[in-house]
Amino acid sequence: xxxVFIYPTTSLILTDLVKRFGHEPxxxxxxxxxxxxxxxxxxxxxxxxxxxPKKGLKWAAVEVPSGVRGRMAILGPRIEEADAAIIVNDAxxxxxxxxxxxxxELLIYLLRTKGMPVLDLVYPTSEEEGIAFVAAIxxxxxxxxxxxx
Amino acid sequence: xxxxxxxxxGTVTVYIFxxxxxxxxxxxxxxxxxxxxxxxxxxxxxxxEVTGKPEEVDGIVEKxxxxxxxxxxxxxxxxxxxxxxxxxxxxxxxRPGFHGHExxxxxxxxxxxxxxxxxxPSGAPVPAARSRPRPPLPVDQLEKILSEEEPAHG
Numbered sequence: 633x634x635x636v637f638i639y640p641t642t643s644l645i646l647t648d649l650v651k652r653f654g655h656e657p658x659x660x661x662x663x664x665x666x667x668x669x670x671x672x673x674x675x676x677x678x679x680x681x682x683x684x685p686k687k688g689l690k691w692a693a694v695e696v697p698s699g700v701r702g703r704m705a706i707l708g709p710r711i712e713e714a715d716a717a718i719i720v721n722d723a724x725x726x727x728x729x730x731x732x733x734x735x736x737e738l739l740i741y742l743l744r745t746k747g748m749p750v751l752d753l754v755y756p757t758s759e760e761e762g763i764a765f766v767a768a769i770x771x772x773x774x775x776x777x778x779x780x781x
Numbered sequence: 782x783x784x785x786x787x788x789x790x791g792t793v794t795v796y797i798f799x800x801x802x803x804x805x806x807x808x809x810x811x812x813x814x815x816x817x818x819x820x821x822x823x824x825x826x827x828x829x830e831v832t833g834k835p836e837e838v839d840g841i842v843e844k845x846x847x848x849x850x851x852x853x854x855x856x857x858x859x860x861x862x863x864x865x866x867x868x869x870x871x872x873x874x875x876r877p878g879f880h881g882h883e884x885x886x887x888x889x890x891x892x893x894x895x896x897x898x899x900x901x902p903s904g905a906p907v908p909a910a911r912s913r914p915r916p917p918l919p920v921d922q923l924e925k926i927l928s929e930e931e932p933a934h935g
Contacts, residue, residue: 640876644798644885645892648854653848657857664859666794674785677866677877722914725881752912756891762910766895768910 634776637714645668649769654779663706699731711742730781793835794858799828799887801852809858813841823862830862
């Protein structure tokens with residue numbers, strides 16, 4: 633079972649398809665769950681503590697805003713453990729503040745430079761494109777091998 | 782700062798979205814309790830939220846998806862249901878994350894069509910998927926279209 637990083641990291645469609653076809657999707661929910669279920673000091677709303685921007689220094693320089701480094705503390709470890717990635721290139725839902733926007737740019741850069749298989753797609757605009765979208769993901773995941781039956 | 786004691790440690794929470802004309806969230810919620818009585822199941826307008834031990838939740842997902850495989854979708858969630866940091870009962874307005882689901886649910890019928898084709902292939906050739914958005918319309922082409930639609934007065 634391969635670990636597949638999904639972008640947008642909160643995508644319902646990509647999470648479902650990767651899991652349905654027998655692999656493990658790596659998105660934002662896993663990192664958030666780890667923090668929400670870990671004891672410590674109360675830091676609502678996402679349990680992001682002042683430690684997170686320090687951890688984010690592994691992926692972003694110190695002059696990069698703390699918002700980007702904090703987000704990278706959640707998503708950076710997921711990229712490191714990923715065996716492959718699926719990127720949807722026209723994901724309007726990934727729109728956000730400058731922290732989100734710059735983190736997204738850094739994420740895509742890191743995914744492309746890691747040297748792992750990456751599938752680029754855009755969201756389907758018709759039923760024919762929907763068939764092509766699902767078939768492309770199915771083929772990509774099958775080629776990774778090791779799918780859970 | 783005050784100490785934080787997490788709840789539902791060791792559990793996973795998933796959203797189950799039901800876009801089916803064959804089955805309703807209410808039917809599925811009852812089935813979910815039958816499959817794993819110790820899991821926490823919350824019925825919502827779009828489907829269910831299920832919280833429990835990973836093996837319980839996986840069992841529920843597998844059996845529920847079998848009811849209508851091309852129209853039931855599952856996604857991980859970081860927070861447990863009703864968490865005051867996320868629940869709209871405390872915050873007002875839409876739950877953070879709702880807008881992403883709302884956007885993707887407008888496309889979900891196309892994904893369902895793709896899954897139906899995957900489950901029961903018609904034999905028709907599958908087109909290649911696009912990997913880049915369509916380029917924007919060039920300005921000269923737009924001007925040409927406008928001039929054809931609206932002849933110049935004068």
